C-alpha cells in the first residue's frame with residue numbers, strides 16, 4: 156500500500172474534517188498510526204533541537220501544533236473501536252494498545268522537552284502571556300511532572316513497561332467484557348416467560364434472537380450496569396432471576412473471558428506505578444490532579460452520603476416487601492431481581508404512574524428533535540439540520556449540522572442510537588474532531604447509546620431512563636460543540652474528570668421542563684400530550700427510589716476507591732468477591748438486595764475506561780449540577796440570556812481555565828451542597 160492510497164494520511168476533504176469512513180478500510184489504520192507516531196516524534200525533535208532559549212512560541216505553541224496527523228487517525232479509529240468493534244477492529248486495537256502507550260510515554264517522558272517546558276514554566280510570571288496561555292504552561296508542566304517526566308532514566312524505563320502492560324490488560328478487560336456480555340444474553344423459549352413486556356419489546360427480543368439464528372425464540376441482551384430495564388416489567392420471577400444472574404456473572408466465570416485475574420493484575424500494576432511516581436496509591440495519584448485533591452476528600456464525601464442513602468433504601472425495601480406480602484399468594488423476601496418490579500408497583504400505587512406505559516409518549520425522533528434539539532435552540536439559539544449526504548462510520552450513525560442563530564457553522568453532531576454486538580455497553584460522547592483556533596478546526600462530536608432496535612416497521616419508544624441518557628450525553632456533546640479555545644489541549648470536554656459530568660447532568664434538567672416536555676412528549680399515534688396530572692405525579696416522583704439509586708451508585712464509587720487506595724503491599728490479592736464484600740461492609744452498603752451498580756468484573760469505567768479512582772466524579776460534579784439547576788430556576792429557566800451565560804462562561808471555556816474559577820464566574824459564588832442533598836432526599 157502506498158501513502159497515496161491511504162485516506163487517513165491526508166486531511167479529510169469532507170465538511171468539518173469528518174473522516175471519509177467510506178474510503179477508510181481496517182487495513183489503513185495501523186500504517187496511518189505508524190506514520191502518525193513518526194511524524195509526531197519528528198515534530199517533538201524539532202522542538203527540542205531549537206538552539207535558542209525556550210519561549211512560549213517555540214515550545215508550547217509548537218507542542219500544541221504537533222501530533223495533528225496522529226490525533227486525526229486516533230480520533231477516527233477510537234470512535235470505531237468503541238462503537239463498531241468488529242473482530243478485525245478488535246485485533247487492531249489489541250496490537251495498537253502497547254504501541255500507543257509507548258508513544259505517549261516517549262513524548263511525556265522526553266527529558267529535553269520537559270527541560271524546555273520547565274524553563275518556560277519557571278519564568279511564567281515574567282512573560283506576557285494571556286490567561287489561556289498561562290494556564291497551558293501550568294497544565295503541561297503539571298501533567299508531565301505527574302506522569303513521571305522528572306524521574307531518572309531507570310525509573311522511566313520501569314514506568315514505560317508498566318504503562319504498556321496496563322494498556323494491554325485494560326484492553327483485554329474490555330474485550331472479555333464485550334464477549335461475555337454477548338455470550339450471557341438470556342434466551343427465552345416463549346413469550347409467556349417474558350409476560351409483562353410490551354409488544355414492541357417482545358418483537359425487538361424476537362429480532363435479536365433471529366439475528367443470532369435463534370428463530371422463534373426471544374433474546375434479552377444485557378446493558379452495562381447491573382440492573383436491566385426489563386426487570387421492572389417481567390412478571391415471571393424466574394425470568395427476572397435469570398436476567399439478573401446473567402448480568403452479575405459477567406466476567407467472573409471460569410472461562411476464557413474471566414476478568415478476575417485481569418483486574419487483580421491491573422490493580423497491582425497501578426499501585427506499583429503510583430509508588431514509582433511518589434504516591435501512596437493509585438487513588439492518591441489520580442485525585443492529586445483533580446478538583447477533589449485527595450482520596451480523603453473523596454472518602455469524606457462518599458461517607459457523608461452513604462448512611463442516609465442506605466437508610467432510605469431500607470425504607471424503600473419495607474414498602475416493596477409490604478406489596479409482596481399483600482399481593483403474592485406465596486410471599487418471599489424481596490431480592491435484587493425483584494426490586495425494580497415491585498418498585499414499579501409501589502410507584503403505581505403511590506403516584507399512579509406506570510413508567511412503561513409512558514413509552515408511547517417518548518418516540519425517539521420526537522424526543523430528539525422536539526425535546527433535545529428544541530431545548531438547545533431555546534437556550535443557545537443553535538439549529539440542527541440532518542446532513543443525509545454525510546456518512547459516518549456506520550449506517551446507524553446519523554450526521555447533523557449545527558449552526559448559530561446568525562447561520563454561522565458550529566460543528567457536526569453525530570448520533571448513534573441503537574445497540575449492536577460490536578458496540579461496547581453504556582452510553583458516551585466522544586470527539587471525532589476537536590475544536591481549536593490554533594489548528595483551525597471545528598468540532599465533530601458523537602453520542603452513542605444502546606437502545607434496542609425495534610421490530611421491523613415499529614417505532615422506537617424510549618423509556619424515561621433512555622430519554623434521560625440522551626439528554627445527558629447531549630450535554631457532553633454541547634460541551635464539545637461550544638468550545639472556543641485556542642489550544643487543542645483544552646477543547647470542550649478535556650477538563651478534569653470530576654468536573655466533566657457537570658454540564659451533561661445540567662442538561663438533564665430540561666427533560667421535565669414544562670415547555671420542553673409539552674413539545675416532545677406526544678403520543679406517537681394520536682399526537683396527544685401527556686396528561687397534566689401524570690406530569691405532576693412524575694415531578695412528585697423525582698426523589699422516589701433515590702435511596703436505592705444513590706446506594707448502588709455510591710457502592711460502585713466506593714469499590715473503585717477501595718481497589719485503588721491499595722498500596723503496593725496491599726495489592727497482592729486473589730479474592731475479588733471477598734474484597735468487594737469487605738469494602739462494601741466497611742462503608743455500610745453491603746446489601747445483596749441492592750447490588751452495586753457495577754461489580755468489579757464488569758466495571759468498565761474503572762478497569763478499561765478513563766474513570767479509574769474517579770467514578771466518584773459523577774456525584775462530585777452533581778454538587779455543581781444541582782446548584783446550577785437552582786440558578787436556572789432562580790433566573791427564569793429556559794431563556795437565551797441564561798443559556799448564553801452558561802455557554803460563554805462555562806461550556807465555551809472548556810479546560811482553558813481552572814474549572815472552579817469558571818464556576819464562580821458563572822454562578823457568582825462557590826457551589827453549595829444543599830441542593831444535591833435535597834434532590835436525593837438525603838437532607839432529612
Ligand SMILES: [Zn+2]
Nearest residue numbers: 627631656659
Ligand atoms: Zn456523562
